[in-house]
Amino acid sequence: MKKLMAVLTCCLALALVAVPALAKDYPAKPITAYIPLSAGGTTDVFVRTIAPYMEKFLGKSLILVNKPGSGGAVAISTLAKAKPDGYTFSWANLPTLVTIPQMRKLTYDPKDLVYIASPMHYDYILYVKKDSPYNSLKELIDFARKNPGKATYGTPGLGTTNHLGVAWLANHEKVKMTPIPFKGNPKSVAAVLGGHVVACNTSTTASVSAFKGGRLKPLVIMSANRIPLTPDTKTLKELGYDFSQFSCLGAVFPKGTPEPIRKKIEDAIKFALSQPDVQKKAKEELYVSIDFLDGKKYRELCDQYWGIWGGILKEVGLKKY
Amino acid sequence: MGDIFGNLWDGAVYALSLWNLLAIVIGYIIGIIAGAIPGVMAVTAMVLILPYTFTLEPLFAISLLMGIYKGGAYAGSITATLFNIPGTPEAAATALDSYPMFKQGMQKRSLEIALWASLFGGTVSNLLLVFTAPPLAEVALLLGPPEIAALILFSLTAVITLLGDSRMDIWKGFISITMGLMLATVGLDNMSASRRYVFGIEDLDNGVPFVLTIIALLALSEVFIQAEKVGGFTLGSAAEAVKKIIPYTWKQRWLDLKLCLKDLIRSSLVGSLLGALPGIGATTAAFVCYGEARRSAKKNARFGNGDPRGIAAPEAGNNAVAASSLIPLITLGIPGSVAAAVMYGAFMIQGMIPGPMLMMEHPEIIYGLFVLLIVTDFMGAFVVALPFISVVQKIFKNLNYSLFFPGVVVCCVVGVYAEEFNVFNLRIFLALGFVGYIMRKMGMSIPPFILAFILGPILERNTRTALLLSNDSPMIFVQSPIALVLLILAVAALGWSLWRKTHGGKSVLDVPEEFKH
């Protein structure tokens, strides 16, 4: 019994020593970071690529935890309940913070969170099958105009930016195109290859292999800039539309996390991105665009797209909150 | 053809190094342990190890993951045989016959049949992967939503063979099927991105995870059942069986092979085909193969009471899925299963994107991978699995059941937790474990529930996608010849199985005692 008491006292004493670390000597212990997607995807590999450099900068290790579910909402709702002591943050894709809260009732308000920074954005391409009769976006839209509803396009789910981007285009051109939701980008690409849908709007990585294998024909880049994978394909902007599909990866802290701590992680991300290794891997192997946004810009962009994507969600009847 | 052999030779030269073989063995050991521990999935082990492959050599990393994958695909059958607790979902079908056979004292026989069937199914599907991957991938691509829907409906009819024979059992079986379909509707409805039965809980948006459900219904409920037996001397319900181990002679092995050969071949082919289609998975393949073996057997077969074909068919089937689910990955760059998605990640970490380009630019890597796959099955079976089985049998003899079952619960809970790191999932897990216990008490059979739970969402999704494509015209199912044939087959299979159940007298085709109560 005496021994037990002694052990207990020791525990107590040690627990008292471990008072919340001051921002000055942050980080004093490993930091947990949620990845809102399952392991093995582009986002996951990207995060795991920059993590070692962030660890080098911070001097403590990062514990990366894959917490998939509900388009990232599961990870963020767990984060929202965590202590704002800087030892838990989450990666988040733009839809988790912008479109999903407008589509369903969630237990957190994304506007409360502390936005750390955004290291990269995704690129999107609208493809048709190689032997498809449509050689340009205009031809596809003409087809849709003549055959309302017949122009089907694969998306990785309704309400994703892939869906909303084409929905904007269809609305703008006043044609009817039918979105077909598949379970993720790869299946939507497979549906185009099998000829089950006419087109698909997909992120770059999911299509690299099929495109390089000569089985897909890119019609237009949905995102803002031309990309190295398909250097000759024009962007929507170049074709005269005042629109581009935007989604980025970012990191967020729970509400009330002190500014110096946020800044430290922001700097860590910036440091990791400046590594030539990371830049090479992102460009040549993962096909994502490194594009650093600091916390303020990241937040502004999310607020801006809250309105843009929200407007389109309303048009397609998915905006509920 | 000669080209392929040439490539295989180059691949072998490139890939077969001592290090890679070592990686396979290490991987297989990890896989077999993870797979044998109820609740811990080989895929979970792959995911946890994936980040560490950043610093490894490409082929070493991939051999390691491949070993884990293959080891896990086989190992679920070990605990299914010894404790009626499938270590992985795909071993659930194996337990239907391997546990009864084991209880008759033939543990060596049932464990070995499972092992050799796994090796057979794995090898057939490896060879199919090597020689027919491109055409098979094209076939898989041609199957669109209406064809997949019809195929799933046909697969679902395999469930009929899993029902009991009395009228009461058949109605209960149908109730269990509908409840499985119902549980699967929980979560986001992907066709409208809105919720169903979520009750405002975000954690339910992605539905009830399927591994969790199966482990809860089969493994956790078995622990509850075993808790009843405490006090009586039958704890472990097999303690007495151990005393009369019947040896497995070479003659017996030969007879079993002759008996099972037809089912082995059919199951390997069916498993490979189902594996090449994205999203269907090993558990379905195992049940479909079991159902087909049972359907094609003569009426006096001892299915459910330890028929060797009831072990060989599902094991060959679920192991055939392992290699063929890599077909879409390698030929098109599209991962068709969770494990394939992890392999995709592993390639990406190494700076390669699997797909037709990799095949053209670096055939030695892809063919090296093929060679490693073939080697993995043999090395795994002879170097790891055989010794592992004998060790398990030794441990099994002096097992302390009063500590074993609590330990099983801990393993299940840790495995479920490690899948998504979500404490909420543990609550669902526990609730479903109790549902499984009540269902067993009520005489509702669980395998039909599971099959409906897995296939229901695929069926719904593809049916609705087909209707969306055809502008709500059901004609789309009739216009496609493949879909039409499959639909006719499904109706015929349903009718024939039911007729056979209700006519032809009280048969010997009964369900094992374990699934009756």
Next chain:
Amino acid sequence: MNARSELSIAMVLIGFSLLNYFYLIPTQVVAEGSSPVYPALINTMLLCFSLAYLAEGVRCWRKEKQAQGEGGSCSTGGGKLMVRPLAMLVVTGAWVLSMEYLGFIISTFIFLIIASRIFGSKSWSKALILSVAMPLIISFVFRGLNALLPEGPAEELINLILG
């Protein structure tokens, strides 16, 4: 299980499907904006099968009445719910719920000690060894894999010792 309990289960199932029709589908499916067609279809199936099951139960009940005392029951499944499984359920539930607050090591330790008693362990020492070793081993494997288990005082202590 006798015919009477079969009948009551059938009644419960029918009750559930009615609840589903009139409460769950309107509030949890339609109100969220989902199509009720597929859930209602499954529910109808459940209702039909439950009615058939009820009819079979009634037939069974009559038979049982006629052949009183002679066995020959046509119902399937067996046995009442028993104490130990229920105890196991409660203990596992308490463990899962407390894990977030006590941390993995301590809660698992307590769970294993109690669960091994429920399973009739006669040796305290063996149970103790398992209950200490298993959570520690699992927690170190997870630590080695850089993955997280729910943390509590015991984990904090280990963190401090390991620095």
